[in-house]
Amino acid sequence: MLIVLSGPSGVGKGTVRQAMLADDFRDFQYSVSMTTRKPRPGEQDGVDYYFRTKEQFEAEIAAGQMLEYAKYVDNYYGTPLKYVNKTLDSGRDVLLEIEVNGAMQVREKCPDGVFIFLTPPDLMELKHRLIGRGTDSEDVINKRVKQAAQEIKMMENYDYAVVNDEVPKACKRIERIIESEHLRVPRVIDKYRNMVN
Amino acid sequence: MLIVLSGPSGVGKGTVRQAMLADDFRDFQYSVSMTTRKPRPGEQDGVDYYFRTKEQFEAEIAAGQMLEYAKYVDNYYGTPLKYVNKTLDSGRDVLLEIEVNGAMQVREKCPDGVFIFLTPPDLMELKHRLIGRGTDSEDVINKRVKQAAQEIKMMENYDYAVVNDEVPKACKRIERIIESEHLRVPRVIDKYRNMVN
Structure with a gap:
């Protein structure tokens, strides 16, 4: 669900x-968001966010791989579809x-x-x-x-x-x-x- | 509700x-049912059921005063609308x-x-x-x-x-x-x- x-x-x-x-x-599993903003001190890739470049993020959008996304102050934030589907498929x-x-x-x-x-x-x-x-x-x-x-x-x-x-x-x-x-x-x-x- | x-x-x-x-x-308030069957020993009118005659029950049906009703083995059973609405109106x-x-x-x-x-x-x-x-x-x-x-x-x-x-x-x-x-x-x-x- x-x-x-x-x-x-x-x-x-x-x-x-x-x-x-x-x-x-x-x-339940928390879905880690993807962003193009720079990591802050202590933030880890794959834990706090998936940190990606603007080009990588836009490639994900183009490939229909974002469940949702938005742009705030020149940075993208969004939910990658892949991890959500993987968890739902596992029944969690x-x-x-x-x-x-x-x-x-x-x-x-x-x-x-x-x-x-x-x-x-x-x-x-x-x-x-x-x-x-x-x-x-x-x-x-x-x-x-x-x-x-x-x-x-x-x-x-x-x-x-x-x-x-x-x-x-x-x-x-x-x-x-x-x-x-x-x-x-x-x-x-x-x-x-x-x-x- | x-x-x-x-x-x-x-x-x-x-x-x-x-x-x-x-x-x-x-x-919440339990809605006492109405029935035409005879009270069993210990059953109280208005507590276990509202006990009514067949004529009284059919008059309630005719007046649109039953939220639902059914006939089982020659007896009517049903929910009087009046008490339900009164309780809902009181917010319970x-x-x-x-x-x-x-x-x-x-x-x-x-x-x-x-x-x-x-x-x-x-x-x-x-x-x-x-x-x-x-x-x-x-x-x-x-x-x-x-x-x-x-x-x-x-x-x-x-x-x-x-x-x-x-x-x-x-x-x-x-x-x-x-x-x-x-x-x-x-x-x-x-x-x-x-x-x-």
Whole structure:
């Protein structure tokens, strides 16, 4: 099963994803993204990202090998199809943590994925978090909040909305969604059809 | 939210429903059925069933006041609409535990309900359970098993399939389904729309 975790900038997608992966009881594979940006100190190829040149990345796009991708500030970021398919074929769940535009690209290609939208408890808290980072100017913050309002409107394209009030709570909600989705009839009907034939 | 628990005869719907209601942490209202059969010793009107005469029951049907109903062995059984709507209006979840034919009637009237199909781990176990009751002849058992096979085919009309291998496990699965369904975007989108406006 493909699980897509997305949501507005600053909502804490990365933190929730890391917390979920830190728990050994959750059996799924995180899909490492591909990027053309330079590795930061300590970042490893194949662990934090697959680091590629612009030419290599564009070759992957041209070959239809990217499940989704986008360009931010002159760098490409995206999800290589190959690793996702390999994991799904092995019967394990795959977790993607991506931006909303990327999630919509995945939705088109994989409509039977589970699309989870991580939301701030309210817009004011999103504002506080961005200020808390201390790295952005007021203009940047206002722009991000406005953008978040637009992105929240995108929520209607998702299956679930999970509030990120506290990271462990958000993880628990996502865990339950995953467990419940595994019980959905379209995902299991064939197993049951075999039972009575 | 309307939760419909259904499944083949003998699968243990009643036991699972009772176990769920016995847990005080689960905040939902069980919808008491209406019937024309005579009360058994100890059964209370309004608790085990609403006991009504055939004429009273048929008047409810004629008035469109039954969410679903069926006739078994000359007696009517059904779900009165009034109590379900009253509970839903108060913001609480309603749990119905009904036969598969009744569930399909509810599906038509309440497509946004959550429809859960309780299944035996396999057909042989269903057979054992029926034999375990010790009240049915072999013919009756074979007929019921055949009927169950047909009913399992009805599973495709449900949202979720929950295996009743052990009652506490089945309850936990249903509990998670209920929690996850409360996070589904169509159920919460209005709350979020208000957040950004």
